[in-house]
Amino acid sequence: MDITINKQMVQKDKKNQEFTPVFNINNLNLWYGQDHALKDIKFDIPEKQVTAIIGPSGCGKSTFIKTLNRMVEMVPIVRMSGEIVYRDKNIFDPKYGVEELRTQVGMVFQKPNPFPKSIYDNVAYGPRIHGIKNKKVLDEVVEKSLRGAAIWDEVKDRLNENAYGLSGGQQQRLCIARCLAIEPDVILMDEPTSALDPISTLKVEELVQELKKDYSIVIVTHNMQQAARISDRTAFFLNGEVVEYTDTSTLFSNPSDKRTEDYITGRFG
Ligand SMILES: Nc1ncnc2c1ncn2[C@@H]1O[C@H](COP(=O)(O)OP(=O)(O)OP(=O)(O)O)[C@@H](O)[C@H]1O
Numbered sequence: 001m002d003i004t005i006n007k008q009m010v011q012k013d014k015k016n017q018e019f020t021p022v023f024n025i026n027n028l029n030l031w032y033g034q035d036h037a038l039k040d041i042k043f044d045i046p047e048k049q050v051t052a053i054i055g056p057s058g059c060g061k062s063t064f065i066k067t068l069n070r071m072v073e074m075v076p077i078v079r080m081s082g083e084i085v086y087r088d089k090n091i092f093d094p095k096y097g098v099e100e101l102r103t104q105v106g107m108v109f110q111k112p113n114p115f116p117k118s119i120y121d122n123v124a125y126g127p128r129i130h131g132i133k134n135k136k137v138l139d140e141v142v143e144k145s146l147r148g149a150a151i152w153d154e155v156k157d158r159l160n161e162n163a164y165g166l167s168g169g170q171q172q173r174l175c176i177a178r179c180l181a182i183e184p185d186v187i188l189m190d191e192p193t194s195a196l197d198p199i200s201t202l203k204v205e206e207l208v209q210e211l212k213k214d215y216s217i218v219i220v221t222h223n224m225q226q227a228a229r230i231s232d233r234t235a236f237f238l239n240g241e242v243v244e245y246t247d248t249s250t251l252f253s254n255p256s257d258k259r260t261e262d263y264i265t266g267r268f269g
Pocket residue numbers: 032035037055056057058059060061062063064075222
């Protein structure tokens with residue numbers, strides 16, 4: 001049986017700009033036991049743009065982003081219905097291998113989580129698992145990934161030192177380099193700067209702007225200013241629903257739903 005679903009056609013947003021979706025999410029529902037955490041989520045995530053997910057604590061942002069690489073299934077009590085189409089294939093199809101998906105859809109977490117290994121080995125880890133053994137090829141991948149994550153100049157003379165010796169901001173960029181080393185198509189970021197100081201936050205935000213030239217990025221953030229600064233489109237989640245999803249400038253300057261307006265003007269959350 002062919003699991004290809006052709007939904008990846010070019011679409012137009014509210015400003016009539018064309019975009020190609022990388023994910024189509026259709027009537028996605030998710031329960032933790034009896035708790036209905038995601039309710040009829042339906043929207044498309046564009047290619048090579050930054051999509052921000054905002055909303056108050058407990059509204060389902062992390063749960064949602066973790067459905068996109070099926071990490072949420074690691075929680076045993078999770079049940080889901082609906083469909084997530086990634087580049088014309090339903091990721092819930094039993095024929096779609098989760099490893100294949102996670103090679104395409106990388107993830108960066110809230111707290112930097114380098115392995116207790118050298119800087120070099122952190123970045124080479126994924127390529128090695130994918131069978132790359134040649135030292136010269138690995139050296140190239142490591143350098144390219146560290147350059148891509150804007151940390152090469154800071155670490156090039158200490159590649160064999162333990163990653164735990166880096167600052168929090170450097171560790172987070174190392175984790176981004178580790179993600180780039182497997183050459184993903186999409187990068188999911190779950191509050192990637194919430195554990196960082198303002199200068200490291202700025203570096204990661206600048207990096208996100210660079211990365212979107214080559215990757216499609218979905219970022220969960222508590223910080224509305226951050227969403228406004230770095231994203232092209234924003235989805236506002238509330239109680240497990242998407243209240244509003246549109247281009248970021250419209251959402252912050254002219255929201256169409258009163259609940260969005262109340263949230264972005266600080267009336268709750
Ligand atoms: N592992 C879990 N088991 C049971 N319920 C969970 C689990 N993870 C999340 N939930 C519940 O699902 C709902 C959404 O949680 P989620 O963490 O996705 O929200 P969030 O918007 O990311 O919150 P925050 O901004 O505080 O991180 C909450 O009611 C939460 O209690």
